[in-house]
Amino acid sequence: MVDRPARRPFASLNAGALLREARALAGISQAELAVRIDTTQPVVSRWERGIDQPRVDALARALFACGFSADLVFRRIDDVDRAQIRAQLALTPAERLVASEQMSELVGLASK
């Protein structure tokens, strides 16, 4: 059973979708949420539809009013080879498995 909004990268954060998901999980209406955070239903509606963007503190308050807190985690951008990841993503799942099998076989040969 899903009991909280899914984790998502900050770079692709869609505040409206997040708010809508949190409110749905809380089982409350836009009007009820608006009362809880001292605003109006049209404001909540405009946030959820992406017409307006809530400020970060307003988003945090709205999530809290839905019964959630959210963490923002900083990670240092590293030197991960993204070309290799994109190459894997271009494969089908079955092809990715074959690649894993081949790598495992190479390791086996190397450790002989």
Add this chain to the structure above:
Amino acid sequence: MPKALRVLELFATLHEHRVRYIVIGGIAAALHGSPLMTVDVDICPDTHPANLQRLCDALRAMNARIRTASEDDGVDFQCHPELLAGMRMLNLVTDFGELDLTFEPPAFENGYSDLAPQAVAIPVGSVEVRIAALDNVIESKEQANRPKDRAALPVLYALRDEIAERDR
């Protein structure tokens, strides 16, 4: 020396025996698109007694033995549902490579039932397998926090970003 992985055959055997499980760990990450290498298959089985019986049947069919450091071919054991029901983890070697049964993955203490809602069904070869959501794979590795998990996480974060970018 670890046996080479034959993942498709391993999945096919589990499928033939109608075992309910979710693929976790490195192979789940690889199926999502991770380029990281893995030498074993990790699965989180449903612990319903009937499923554990089917799992035992599948393990017998793939000649599963308990993996130990001292015995290359593993140690024979009599698989039965009650034995599996009392375990949190069991490391095995099979005809198709190393297989780890993880009943309570880090961050998911209810195991299969915690992972199932977000698991993704994907076709591989002639069978469909359910794999843990990438977020769940990441969360489990964050919780496990072993050196190999910490080493994998930057790649998995980057993979998640790439998937989000691709799907945007």
